[in-house]
Amino acid sequence: MPRTMLLKSLWNTLAVLMQQHGCIYHKDTHYLTFEGILYRMRTGCPWPDLPDEFGKWNTLFKRFNAWSKKGVFELLFKLLSENTDTEWLFIDGSIVRVHQHSSGAASTEDEAIGKSRGGRSTKIHLAVDSYGLPVHFELSGGQTHDIVHAESLVTHSPASDFVIADKGYDSGTFRDFVEKQGSKTVIAYRKNSRRPDKSIDEVLYCYRHLVENAFARIKHFRAIATRYDKLARNYASMLALAFVIIWLPMWVE
Known part of the structure; x- marks a missing residue:
């Protein structure tokens, strides 16, 4: 049997959430199906190369694609990241x-x-909370500047006291937007900034590594570190699944 990722306690938590929200019905084979999807996420192998122990590869792909269309993985991510x-x-x-x-x-x-x-690339725009746990993400083409998705990230994330970002988000318009949301900004200034006072909370800014740690963690999964999915929807579902795996241990005692 290939190496798996989910303890039974973790799977039971996921299965209950999925059944409560009408994503799946009770069926023992769903556990192996989920593990097969996780195996593909972890290894990045083509779907036809999935081990037979998980079932027919075509069945696994069809199930993943169906769950992706229904937004099952995004729903799980949203439910787990509420608290x-x-x-x-x-x-x-x-x-x-x-x-x-x-x-x-x-x-x-x-x-x-x-x-x-x-070459061809995709950019992941990510927001994480005080513990470095993901709370919202968006996708764009790799050439898109970070600031383009800045306001959307803040809008769709839980309201916070401080918004911390690097100098790629140095924009007066964005700073004003954040302050109107009732938050304070801790954003590094560019060298060519004309602002006379460029001081920020250096201690709080040092914790910005938490979002970098989140990226490093999900890129351990080869199907995340390199995009193999043709559709943005399916790649977003893989990302949501990776974030589910990060959040899931917080729900199991």
Whole structure:
């Protein structure tokens, strides 16, 4: 049997949440299906190369795609991240390379794949709470500047006392927006900033590594560190699943 990721106690918590919200019905095979999806996320292997112990690969992909269409993984992420520490909110963006197998999707939608000098890429825009636990994320093409999604990240995240970010978010408009939301900004200033007083809370700014740690943690999963999914929806579902795995131990005593 291939190495699995979920203890039975973790799976039981997930299964209860999914059954309560009508995502699945009680069926023993759902455990192996979920483990098969996690195996693919962890290893980044093509769906047809999944071990037979998890079931037929086509069945696993169809189940994942169906759950992705229904927004099951995003719902689980939202449910698990409801009880969060709202004092600090850290935001940042990180680029992932897009594998050639992810190109060519028959879609007229924006699949969050951009072109730059480094080739095709996708950017993950992420917000984490005071403990470095993810609370909201968005996708864009890799060439998109961080500031483009800054206001949306703050809007869709829990209200916080402080918003902490690097100099990529140095914008007077964004600072004003955050202050109107009732939060204070701890954002580094660019060297060419004309603001006479560039002082910030250096101690609090040092904790910005929490959002970097979150990126490092999810990029341990190979299907996250490199994008293989053709559709932005499916890659977002994989991301949501990775965040579920981060949150899940907090729900199990």
